[in-house]
Amino acid sequence: MPDPFSLSVIVPVWMEAAGVTDTLRALQPIRNRGHEVVVVDGGSTDRTVELARPLCDRVVVSEKGRALQMNAGAAVAKGDLQLFLHADTRLPEEALEHLASFVHSRRAWGRFDVRLSGERLLFRVIAWFMNQRSRLSGICTGDQAIFVRRDVFDALDGFHPMPLMEDVEFSRRLCLVSHPFCIKEPVVTDSRRWQKYGAWRTIFLMWQLRWRYWRGESPESLAQIYRSDVRNASK
Template identity: 70%
Template sequence: MATQHPSDSQCDPLYLSCIVPVWREAATIGATLAHLQPLRDSGHEVIVVDGGSDDGTARLAAGHCDRVMQSGRGRAVQMNAGAQVAKGDILLFLHVDTRLPGSALAALDRFRVSRKAWGRFNVRLSGRRPMFRVVAWFMNQRSRLTGIATGDQALFVRRPVFEALRGFEEIPLMEDVELSSRLRLVSRPFCVSDPVVTDSRRWERHGTWHTILFMWRLRWRYWRGDSPETLASLYQSDVRDASES
């Protein structure tokens, strides 16, 4: 079902709020916000939501974005908190290790005048291994076929739709899948072919095939009905095992 939007909204200029949830990202927050400076230069806002970092992340972000705020820890909690104070008509949720393409604003302006309620970008992994291109291709095809997006794809949504759906469900994992499952009942996603680039460090640290199989295992268990809390525990255990190996 297509979402109806006020006819005059197509005449309004694009006003974007980019919401970046962070936790212990002192090493990367500077580069992330430098990459987003062109958005601010174009009149859009960047909001950093810190989940209680103890490494100075919030201090390092101050002055390089429009607002730094504190919230409870958890990506869904943080993104909802950012959305509550955002001023933009379109909300863009961006992971700290994901980079937008140079064409992002033009793509989002096309989305603005479309009849879609939400959308996402294709994704590319930053590493140079040929296998990463294959992985990204399958991620993008899966998303196109299912209408489900993950956070690595820089999900964006019209603010009235986000508010009507009461935002992200505040669960410890799969909040992006859960929200896009509800969003696709409103409309199919607006798909941007120019990819965002997501850091491949997780894939390199854990191993490509291990990461593929593990993430599919998590998603299968989620669709089977396992609780997000159980899946989050499995995810954290996998992270610990990788760091200790």
């Protein structure tokens, strides 16, 4: 039986040659069921685009910036349901069945629970708090694979072109339309960032940035703080 919706999976990438092949291979079952995968590159100078082309339906090149890239992908996407997937995140095998349940609901948008890869107990705790916070507030992050009906995305003019917190800002506006449809079967996102920069350091940085954002600091200044912290952690 065909799925009762058409899906566009939009994957923003930048310098992802090391992992883009695995990311897109994991999406081939979705393509085999008639849905599309759109890759949006932000000007990579490695082999990201070359490796992506055979494994997706379309590659779009845009200005660098996740919000800009996701909007560029949505502009050419054909599906009546759009799902925004980070390049280091994997959908569950039954994703299409869960999305069919969403389509039959009255919700305008939704997201998955998230699980961090790796076996550390701390990663399970982090994911639990992320999912509980999202369930209570309705606000979610891009790691949770936001999906939204195309007409709703267009009516809200998509993601605001901001260098950080575009997912939080967008989900705040989406909550004015409906509470999110929450899929409990998790997507799995790579824990390499947490491992590379330190789990506790990353937790503190993420909460600090969100707190300062809620206090009214601009995404531009928060992006500078984020880049500075990442540079210091890499030394």
